[in-house]
Amino acid sequence: MTISPANLNSALISPINKGLGPFDRDLTAAEIAALGWNLLREDLVLPAAVLYRDKLLSNQHWMRRFLDAYNVRFAPHGKTSMSPQLFQLQLDGGAWGITLATAHQVLAAYEHGVRRILMANQLVGRPNMAVLSRLLRDLQFEFYCLVDSAEIANHLGAFFSAENQQLNVLIELGVPNGRTGIRNDDQLADVLAALDRQPSLRLCGVEVYEGVLDNEPAIRQFLQHAVAVTRRLLSENRFAQKPILTGAGSAWFDIVAEEFTASFADPPRPATNSANSANSANSAASAVNIVLRPGCYLTHDAGNYQRAHERMCRSNPIARSLQPGLETALHLWAYVQSIPEPTRAIIGLGRRDAAFDSGLPVPALHFRPGSAHPGASAPQPAPTHWEVTKLMDQHAYLTIDPADDLHIGDMLAFDICHPCLTFDKWRTIPILDAEYSVIDIAQTFF
């Protein structure tokens, strides 16, 4: 398996990037992989973010079996990683498309070969519309974005009719005190009336982001509302095609799968281990195409998404049946830099390297470079009493016990608690095999 899509194979990577080893001139990812770097041999300048290939693939396999059991389409959110290699990995694994959030993200994905994009956001502003207008000249490019007001429908309609183009839109439903999205029937009527006046806009479905809510009953109610609106618009022949019904961030996708398929598709089948299942269509009997959009599953984390996964495995029989569960596939490695007090180590890892908005990095592995150390052959699990208590721009405070065998120059791996805000700290992320050898470089385009 190669992770790099063809159009990234020729992209050059500069030696002036964080978390790589030494090289003298711009090289391709394949050329870098051929340098034979190994993390444990201290070939990388730390701090470094790394991805573990085997865990990425395991997580991908988990999700494919989950989605196949529900027979729903998959457009994983790409804003998490903004890494074309990871987009391609997921498309190769049967994803229907990639979800993105901004015109810039759509451009970055398109330029790396993605040809079906659900922009789960409003497209606002003339230059942002112009980006999409240019891409839509490629008739192979399939694109959807959201409308939640008559005003934005009017802006989009005016722009794209002047360009003599059509734009696929989904109606976004929201909740009171939430983010974007239509709050009530009056707003919905306004949007529908505006769409009627804008022939350049094709209504193609209904979208929700349930993650603005924080409890399951409210989420189920919101999803049932989306189902009801979709049924109503179907009955009114409002859609220009078989409609998309889409929801699901990374925390509640099981609930979205349950609610949407309960209303519109066959009941779930037992999960299988088939690698050839085609995640490309709902049951022919279904009136809608259900599209789920979780993005963080691919690397998973040790924070909110780990807790969400535990909840899911308790309550959802499909999730529970899939073993192994999701595993963290992203680590940050850093050196112990100073142990100025018996209970405090300072680690060379900070807010410039790691997300800190959903919890601080969690020590996962300890490794002492060199052969003198008895455990040098493999990283050992970090003691559970090690805890990061503070993150500064370039430093982490680690609480330790005075008796711990920890030294300056030791290497530590950290789990992270929010993949999105970790990925955007790194432009190049080595992908490692099970022996910690670098087999590829994932680039990001934030």
Add this chain to the structure above:
Amino acid sequence: MTISPANLNSALISPINKGLGPFDRDLTAAEIAALGWNLLREDLVLPAAVLYRDKLLSNQHWMRRFLDAYNVRFAPHGKTSMSPQLFQLQLDGGAWGITLATAHQVLAAYEHGVRRILMANQLVGRPNMAVLSRLLRDLQFEFYCLVDSAEIANHLGAFFSAENQQLNVLIELGVPNGRTGIRNDDQLADVLAALDRQPSLRLCGVEVYEGVLDNEPAIRQFLQHAVAVTRRLLSENRFAQKPILTGAGSAWFDIVAEEFTASFADPPRPATNSANSANSANSAASAVNIVLRPGCYLTHDAGNYQRAHERMCRSNPIARSLQPGLETALHLWAYVQSIPEPTRAIIGLGRRDAAFDSGLPVPALHFRPGSAHPGASAPQPAPTHWEVTKLMDQHAYLTIDPADDLHIGDMLAFDICHPCLTFDKWRTIPILDAEYSVIDIAQTFF
């Protein structure tokens, strides 16, 4: 004045970057500037981060006059922006060197022409030392880093003696419950003994970061301790050269200037407006070279550093005498995307674009594109009751009044509350003139 250093003039910028306008192939910053983009004419894909040239230069002029009044050297912290153009701007303005925090940052600065670097951090790990070893083969490159333990002195000494190279080190002093740095006399004795055994390490001075403390009396006491240690090491002839005494983040640099010059230099002179003052040497009578390191002054902010500046202007007579004071030179511009409730607007700006660890972005300017709007000719100050109450990955929640004249597609500028963690969200930042025209592109290398 041109901001780009010579070695950036030929660097190519890809169209796949956030916050730029449209172009079809890689261009240099000068070629992009020649495209004639104007922010108010909607030539940039928002959200975008922009720098205002005139305010950068005003802030730089402010700092130069402040430092000249104290006759101290300046090595602004480059981790804030990691932008070679901004490094060069400050070096052209008389900075003695650039401060950085990691081996990767040093590499990025060196590769863009910086030849004197104070790494205000420990250098840990074989690959990180190897980066510096390679750079130090250039005899024009002057480099300092910190030691705060015998263990790290031994690591560095072993590595650089094997390379047959010498490494300049400063002793870092710390405070109890703080970050890195020597806590007590026993630790200091251990480090000095280790340095005596490592001929490849040249002791060149004493370093503190007072920003780990949060109140002025404790900071003054810590700085006086640094002075006392420096005096003692001077009396013991410990230094390999006229020593550097360095401190000062962006919040307390006035106090550092006061304490260090009170002990080691002439009393401050009244600030001047001279543009030709050479910020290159302390008084010949001084026994040490005092180096201050604030980095955030260049863009300033609307958060902690604004409050620090107000404190400074109340208590420090030099700071008070310098008018105008520091001004915010960095804005994030974004579109109003949705107004789903009468008191809530959703803005297309999020945690992927802005720092949020020291306060959320603050609405600064409001602009309605197009000529129909009476105030279209210039952005207007945002009403003071507009407030960002929540930042998600790609969205901001803005509290408004139902009577406000705010529409979808309006453009808003936001002040930010932590320059460092905003810069690292952007790879390319347009530099604007007073008419909001793009005159250069600052690149960053995080």
